[in-house]
Amino acid sequence: MALITGVSIWMIPLFICIILIAATWRKVPAYEAFVTGGKEGAQMALSLLPFLVGMIVSISILRSSGALDAAVGLIAPLLSFVGMPSEVLPLALIRPISGTAALGMTTELIHNYGPDSFIGRLAATMQGATDTTLYILTVYFGAVGIKRMKYALKVGLLADLIGIIASIIIVTWAFG
Amino acid sequence: MVNIIWAVMAIIGIVYAAATGRMEAVNKAVFESANDAVALCIGLVSVLVFWLGMMRVAEEAGLLRGLARLFRPLIVRLFPDVPADHPAIGYILSNITANLFGLGNAATPMGIKAMKELKKLSGSDTASRSMITFMAMNTAGLTLIPTTVIAIRMKYDSAAPTEIVGTTLCATVVSLVGALLLDRLFYNLDRKKAKK
Numbered sequence: 001m002a003l004i005t006g007v008s009i010w011m012i013p014l015f016i017c018i019i020l021i022a023a024t025w026r027k028v029p030a031y032e033a034f035v036t037g038g039k040e041g042a043q044m045a046l047s048l049l050p051f052l053v054g055m056i057v058s059i060s061i062l063r064s065s066g067a068l069d070a071a072v073g074l075i076a077p078l079l080s081f082v083g084m085p086s087e088v089l090p091l092a093l094i095r096p097i098s099g100t101a102a103l104g105m106t107t108e109l110i111h112n113y114g115p116d117s118f119i120g121r122l123a124a125t126m127q128g129a130t131d132t133t134l135y136i137l138t139v140y141f142g143a144v145g146i147k148r149m150k151y152a153l154k155v156g157l158l159a160d161l162i163g164i165i166a167s168i169i170i171v172t173w174a175f176g
Numbered sequence: 177m178v179n180i181i182w183a184v185m186a187i188i189g190i191v192y193a194a195a196t197g198r199m200e201a202v203n204k205a206v207f208e209s210a211n212d213a214v215a216l217c218i219g220l221v222s223v224l225v226f227w228l229g230m231m232r233v234a235e236e237a238g239l240l241r242g243l244a245r246l247f248r249p250l251i252v253r254l255f256p257d258v259p260a261d262h263p264a265i266g267y268i269l270s271n272i273t274a275n276l277f278g279l280g281n282a283a284t285p286m287g288i289k290a291m292k293e294l295k296k297l298s299g300s301d302t303a304s305r306s307m308i309t310f311m312a313m314n315t316a317g318l319t320l321i322p323t324t325v326i327a328i329r330m331k332y333d334s335a336a337p338t339e340i341v342g343t344t345l346c347a348t349v350v351s352l353v354g355a356l357l358l359d360r361l362f363y364n365l366d367r368k369k370a371k372k
Binding site: 009011012015016018019020022023025026028029030033034035036037038039040041042044045046048049052053054055056057058059060061062063064065066067068070094096097098101103104106107108110111114115116120121124125126127128129130131132133136137139140141143144145146147148149150151152154155156158159160162163166167170171174175 | 181182183185186188189190192193196198201202204205206208209210212213214216217218220221224225226227228229230231232233234235236237238239284287288291292294295301302303307308310311312314315316317319320321322324325328329332333334335336337338339340341342343344346347348350351352354355358359362363365366
């Protein structure tokens, strides 16, 4: 437990240090490269804006109407049996389908329950633990004209399920 | 699919609010949450600019290439149908290292090039074994540092925004190993079925 949280705190500063040492060693124009990459980051944040507004508004409507809580209340006994807080179920379901929708839900959960709550940490871990299976398969297979995916979708979705279960176990274990 | 989910969430919310008399809360939520979303995006700018900037430095310093060399023996073993010196292996490595560093924009074109090479090898419009293995690795979402999530946690005043890096890495490695094992399993099942 101390190991995982320790790694988390040390990893980023160490990573930055290694990158900068390597760049200086190889005489790469580090600052110029940083600025070029940073511009891309600014564009990315801006292009996320409409996705986030759309998804967060839609989820907020569902939540503020009380419909989400009612639905969650119905399935809660079933999920608490396996130790999964029912609040994260919608996120688990949408994660393989849409990356931006999942990001919106993660944000909403963190905002609602607090980033350092169990649900907030679990949502953050789930968001990072898997990728948008459906989107990836569509883009890659689509780009090269593959018509029959065979068992690729099965593998992707089952791996997502494994990722979600792993997130629950690991977050429970690390933060209890 | 997403279109339907998105619309249905809002429709159910509004209909439910009409039935339970909570329209005022919904009305308020529409404008407040739109505002929140914009504020969040502005909060994301700082982290994304910094991180993609750093990653660009890492790329130009040759760290991605170095990492690709490190992973090469492993990747060659994971793709037994691809000759070790085939260009597909190079693209697969670039795609995976870019993903590791959270460079989605760089990873996707490399991945598509890898798929094109794999298609040349199989020469059919049915997914080949190597393609599915490659997709399994991609959908597992292996990332060293989940930048966006950290940014969101910062935005909502987490005491330690990066404390989920360790848990995320553990979970993502588990799902990667799971994906590769499932890939093997389904490949063998598929081959058995084909023999019959």
